Amino acid sequence: MAAAKGKSSSGAGDPARTLELLWRDGSAAPAGRRGPRQGLTVDAVVDAALALADAGGLDALTMRAVAQHLGVTPMTLYTYVPGKAELLDLMLDAVFLRMDRPPFRPEESWRSRVTAVADANRTLHLGHPWLVELRIVRAPLGPGVMTKYEYELGAFEGLGLDDVARDSALTYVLGFVQSGARAELDARAVERESAMSDGEWWDAHEPLLARALDESRFPLASRVGEAAATAYAGLYDAEHAYRFGLARVLDGLAALGGI
Amino acid sequence: MAAAKGKSSSGAGDPARTLELLWRDGSAAPAGRRGPRQGLTVDAVVDAALALADAGGLDALTMRAVAQHLGVTPMTLYTYVPGKAELLDLMLDAVFLRMDRPPFRPEESWRSRVTAVADANRTLHLGHPWLVELRIVRAPLGPGVMTKYEYELGAFEGLGLDDVARDSALTYVLGFVQSGARAELDARAVERESAMSDGEWWDAHEPLLARALDESRFPLASRVGEAAATAYAGLYDAEHAYRFGLARVLDGLAALGGI
DNA sequence: GAGTACTCTATACAGCGTACAAAGTAATGG
DNA sequence: CCATTACTTTGTACGCTGTATAGAGTACTC
Structure with a gap:
């Protein structure tokens, strides 16, 4: 290789x-193997x-x-x-x-179930930062991958989706979560590696940014950019982006199911 | 360094x-520089x-x-x-x-404008596959970054969003596009590097997958997985995922704007 | 007891970004 | 005019990666 x-x-x-x-097929049969154990x-x-x-x-x-x-x-x-x-x-x-998979309760709404799946995946990604660095194509069809897929498909019960749409919806939700987690992890990593907080970075750049923040040339950008920067403490508030995005995702799915 | x-x-x-x-500050003033040109x-x-x-x-x-x-x-x-x-x-x-930025027409709907922004970003990512490999945090505040931000914020006119929500909405749309583009590029890269199509990969694995495709243990996964695999030619249809996702994104934003 | 299948170790390779030192070139100051 | 100086360009070197390959030692089978 x-x-x-x-x-x-x-x-x-x-x-x-x-x-x-x-x-783990080989694990139970170490009988009669030559050489050192x-x-x-x-x-x-x-x-x-x-x-x-x-x-x-x-x-x-x-x-x-x-x-x-x-x-x-x-x-x-x-x-x-x-x-x-x-x-x-x-x-x-x-x-x-090893992910936590609390059983869905029958009376639970699909919004609650899909939110739980999204939250669990967010926790997964934030706890295992290497996941977003990986190219997961042709996923290894082991017990973990299959169990996770089986469980998460169940979250979309009651939305009135056929099988193909159900797979698409799950892919869509997982893509959203991974995208946000990646942005958050990237921000963390840069902050750590540069040994410089977002605020310090901004303080170092702002005096030099007359051109970039030119209000006559970039009126929307300078106004909205400042509003966003003021609204969140840093330049990128991952928690806010997640909540905002998840609400959009759920509303988008609701429109799909006609609910 | x-x-x-x-x-x-x-x-x-x-x-x-x-x-x-x-x-490009230094480009116009090469006067009186010592040493070889x-x-x-x-x-x-x-x-x-x-x-x-x-x-x-x-x-x-x-x-x-x-x-x-x-x-x-x-x-x-x-x-x-x-x-x-x-x-x-x-x-x-x-x-x-260098991105194409056709001016928005006044009578154009926000859906049409946001779709155009999403399409342009998809084209950008597919044409420059290295973009999704990059950690874009603290974006370099050059003319390209500023011009792009200014233009894309304009797409959300008419949705009734305040400045902070407008920035969140744009971040949300761009995250969706990048996520899908990354999946597509990853799939392409794996197909190229492994010199094996998805179909060939599947043919190599299927005979060994009795456990993974166990219908009694993974009923939903095996049924939905097969439906999805049958519906699309390969294991992952990026075009379909994009269209499905963009429709959800727009519906989610519509619910936000109350439209 | 010989053969063999196995585990584990040591060494080696090409390719990465770039620090460092040296060599060559053109403008400047006397 | 020439020494100085600032600059461009080059060559060499370092530590790091995954793993091919070869060798040394071990425990089983015949």
């Missing part, structure tokens, strides 16, 4: 081997990788760091997972599987 | 220098970088590649731009500035 120089994508490895790992497990590798990525994003997730975390040399990891791509598939399925 | 190991972010460099470059211009560097990134994404955009494209050595570029972060700011502002 050639060295992956590009972005991290899901679903990149050998299908059979990846699925075997996802459903393995000192670790796939789960231990995945958990170490999750700890690193949760704390420092995909940049912090290097095979060397995972190995060091586990007290082995980097190449040892390759006896547990085929490569980094498959490790990411396992991480993704693991965090999906 | 330390080597940037992380993701590419906008707004990372020295404010004064970056703004000077964005508004420069063989290139900032614009030439930006255009070369754009050509590379448009064709191959952020992975293809290396300082070495830009230099080779221009027939100089990599370090030569650092006399034109302070570093890669500032080059990305210039690229971003440049593509924003």
Whole structure:
């Protein structure tokens, strides 16, 4: 397998081997294996990788760091997972599987259920910042992915959608949540990495911005931009954007269902 | 300046220098400069970088590649731009500035105007795939960014929104478009890099997926998943997702404006 | 007891952004 | 006119990445 120089994508490895790992087929039958017994497990590798990525994003997730975390040399990891791509598939399925999924109550409105799904996904993304860095295409069809999909489709019961529209609606809601979470995480990361708050950044730029804030050339932009900046403490208020957007999403879906 | 190991972010460099470059302050006054005359211009560097990134994404955009494209050595570029972060700011502002912005007609409905803005941004993202890879926080306040913001705010005239809500609405629409564009570009990239179509990928996985597609364990998921896969040719139909989502977005905004 | 399948380690590679030092060039100040 | 100075351009070097490859040691099967 050639060295992956590009972005991290899901679903990149050998299908059979990846699925075997996802459903943990080999874990129950270590009988009659030659050679030294393995000192670790796939789960231990995945958990170490999750700890690193949760704390420092995909940049912090290097095979060397995972190995060091586990007290082995980097190449040892390759006896547990085929490569980094498959490790990411396992991480993704693991965090999906561990999500909280309180059962929907029969009398609950679809708005309440969809809001719960959105909130849960927002929490997921904010707790695992590496998720938004991942290209999730051809998702690894493990227990976590399937369980999550099954549960979330259930939230749209009562909206009067056919199966295709139901899938579209879920994709739409999840896209909205991921988009907002990404913006929030990006803002956090920039604030951390630049060691400069939004306010400090603004103070450094404002004196130089006569042209950009030219009211005669950009009347709407300068007026609305200032109103927005004044309304929220910083330049970007993620919480507000989420609440505003979710209300729009729900209203848009209501119009679809004719409710 | 330390080597940037992380993701590419906008707004990372020295404010004064970056703004000077964005508004092209030094370009008209090359009088009395000692040393050899420069063989290139900032614009030439930006255009070369754009050509590379448009064709191959952020992975293809290396300082070495830009230099080779221009027939100089990599370090030569650092006399034109302070570093890669500032080059990305210039690229971003440049593509924003070059967007098509047909004037809104007075009798045009807000739905038509917002649809035009969404379409233009979709075209922008699909034509410049590296945009979705960028962390756009603290956007470089150059002419492109300001002109785009000014124009797009105008699309929400007639919806009855105050300034703060107008900014939120625009953020919401742009987030939706970027989210969909990212999904589409990710799907394209994976298809290209894996040299495997979605259909081929599915054919390779399906025989092994008895567990994942277990109808008793995942009744909704297997039924809806199959309906969606059948309805669209591939696993993900970006065009459909965009049209479906944009209709929801507009309906959601209509409910906000009370229209 | 020989063979074998396995685990784990050590070394190596190409490519990244850019710091640093050196070499060459043109305008300036005496 | 020439030494100085500011500038452009180049070459080299560093630490980092995922993982190919080869070798050393271990525990099972025949």
